[in-house]
Amino acid sequence: MRIKSGWVVLGASLALACGANEQPGPEVSTEAVQVPRSEEAVREDASLDALFREAGREFNVPPALLKGLAFVQTRYEMVQGAEEFEGRPALFGVMALGGPLLEEGARLAGVSVAEAQGDARANIRAAAALLSHHADALRVDRSHASQWAPALEAVSGIADAAGRRAFVQDELFRSLRLGLGTLSREWDATGQSLAAEPDTGGRVRTFAAGPDYPASVWRASPNYNARPIGVRMVIIHTCESSYAGCWSWLTNPSSEVSAHYVVREDGGEISQLVRESSRGWHIGATFQCSNNGNQECGLNGRSANDFTIGIEHGGYASTKNWPVGQIDASARLLCDITRDNKIPRDRYHVVGHGQLQPYNRTDPGANWPWTDYLNRANAHCGAGCSVGGAILTRYNQLGGAGGVLGGCMTSELTTPDGVGRFNHFQNGSIYWTPDTGAWEVYGNIRNRWEALNWEKGVLGYPITGEKPTPDGVGRFNHFQKGSIYWTQATGAWEVHGLIRAKWEALGWETSALGYPITGEQKTPDGVGRYNHFKKGAIEGSIYWTPTTGAWEVHGRIREKWAALGWEKSTLGYPVSDEYAVTGGRESEFQKGFLTYTAATDTVTVRMK
Incomplete structure (x- = not known):
């Protein structure tokens, strides 16, 4: 019930609720053993x-x-x-x-x-x-x-x-x-x-980044007011619903509830709803330090909303196995919140909703992996860093802290897909799985891999460390499903699937195409895929469709095809690589041919 503009009386009936009682004191562990699954x-x-x-x-x-x-x-x-x-x-x-x-x-x-x-x-x-x-x-x-x-x-x-x-x-x-x-x-x-049905990408919408956590999207909630004192704790909640159902309700003015953040189940998206400097409406309890190991007793009698930041998670207090991607994404967020607000990362300052409101709330439930969660947050913040096993062996091969990767930044963590392990270092990372071994990724190649969503993206895990290309110009890493190639002039771009197979067959960067200058992209007609390449001043491409396969086109023939409208022209897609003909070169397309004549330096069109 609103009693003043911008203010809310948050009784128990307005608080966020959840199931399965959590022990009231952080010294008592209820954590279940969880084997991560991808x-x-x-x-x-x-x-x-x-x-x-x-x-x-x-x-x-x-x-x-x-x-x-x-x-x-x-x-x-x-x-x-x-x-x-x-x-x-x-x-x-x-x-x-x-x-x-x-x-x-x-x-x-x-x-x-x-x-x-x-x-x-x-x-x-x-x-x-x-x-x-x-x-x-x-x-x-x-x-x-x-x-x-x-x-x-x-x-x-x-x-x-x-x-x-x-x-x-x-x-x-x-x-x-x-x-x-x-x-x-x-x-x-x-x-x-x-x-x-074609995936047109029409679902993609652009959101502003969260004002306090740039890795989040900003979905502003009207349900907040001024914070009367500084932030002292973070409260962990569960939504008792899916992610979209959660943030949409917390941004609804009539709900009269909110949280500062909501984390999606796979960890792939986080919504910020309320600025950290503002008072969210996410807990309906006055603080009693007897519920918190008799810590911070000077806050007794205050609304817990006054000094807390709330993180909601898509899921339920009865959830038995929390997705490792969600736990890791939330731990990264927790690191950022606690670092910026100078909050200790312990069970007295990172608390469950049910810990502070035990009379009718139980989230995040008995199976929330508190130890792993706080370890991950500490590791993401660079606290207590350690390296071991195959990752340590590779790290030492690269020169350890004095090598290309620099000093350790996180302890060894499980990857969000549950398959591998990794450490982040000052200048890069080492990723390991039982099938691939331990390999480093750093610099612009790592930046591109991160942009493609790490191991969960189209490339999978690295299967080599970074290597120089045979021509001595560039650098590359191979991954399970593709590669990333970099040069100073072209930047770092991925090549994968049948386009990569064609580029490999042509001789990689030593071919007529040279290095990639784009990642794999969808054609405007939605049918095919392509990468553009460049060698010296000459640009080339490989185009692929399910019906035509992958074929290269470059130089003057490519210039002519581009001028005609690429695959949307009357010629359609290429169905051959460029080949020699009397007096010049030629490429075949679905509906015709482009022929380059060296004597006249011209390209002519011949329809089928």
Whole structure:
């Protein structure tokens, strides 16, 4: 209830709620042992596939669509939710159903509400029945995946239109495009999945960076007021919902709640909602130091909002296995917050919501990996740095702290995908997996790899250290799925897939093409992919489509093709490399030929 402009009375009814009691004192550990699994391994988990298939057949819904919905909502866990925000119901089961949606889904599936809450089969059937019902009402074309979007928005339980769109396009459809294992492959084979529709990139929207954490996006919430004292603690929350459902509610003026940050489940995005210097409305408790190991007792009686920063996490207090990518991304954020605000990184100053509000809140739950979380934050801040194992061996081969990488900046950490390990150093990093070994990445090549999303990007892990090119001009690293090449003149650019295979066949940088001057890009018509290259003053390219394969074009013939409109010209895409003909050179295209005549220094067009 508002009592003054810009101010809110935050009683227990307005606080953020969560499940599974946390011990009140930080000296008592409730941390479960968690074996990290890669995001891909979790996404493709097939343990519930039979239930998704059964419900899909019964209610005429693609099983992969149901699986995708379950993944983004709960990572396939049977959650027992709590009321996180006033006005938003608790969610249950692998499909995260709650409130009127749970009741309607149970009725349509012919099961009780209790069954839909606690039984995986009933919960999935209820969601399938609900989705099918809304698809009928909205006259969805069930043969086209993207046409399901309005029905998926309707069952998301998200009130805000922007949040609903983000949930479907940025979370659900993104996961479907990444693939959900066998069910995705079966859907792809029907020609009705997202794989049959061009990914135009239309979902991408530009947001300003967060004012306090540049790696975040700025989604300003109106729910804040002036902070009366300095920041002393960070509170860890769980959303009791997916990421989009969380930030969209916390930016809704009518919700009268907020947090400073929300972290997505895979760690790939963080939203900043409130400036750190402002008082967010994320906890409805006055501070009692007896709940915090009898530390900071001078704050007793104050609203905990006065001196805390709140970090929400997509997920639930009942979550059993927290995604390592989310934990790592949040730890990076925590490092930044605590460093900027001079907050100790310990269990008395980085606390759970349930620790300060134990009478009705329990987040982040018994399975939040506190030790790993704080170790990661310390490592990202360069505290307690250590190097060991295969990474240490490679580090020493490179000269240790006196070598190219410089001094240690983080202790060894698990990669966000759960597969590898890494240390960051002053000038670069070393990454290790059991399959690839330990290899360094640094300088502009590392910057490009980071821009491509590290090991989670298109290239995967490094499989070589940085090496000089045979011509002595450039430097390169090979990765599992491609390479990054750098020269002083061209910069650092990735080459991968069949375009890289063609460049390799031509002789890498010693070929007529020289070095890449772009990363792989999508053609304007959305059909193909290409890289541009340069050797001296001569530019060249490799163009690829699924039907034509990968072929190079360069020099005067490329200039002519560019003048005609590239692949959108009457010639279409190249279907050969440049080859010798009497008196000159020639390249073949889908619908014709470009022929260079040396005697006249001209290029002519000949249609097929």
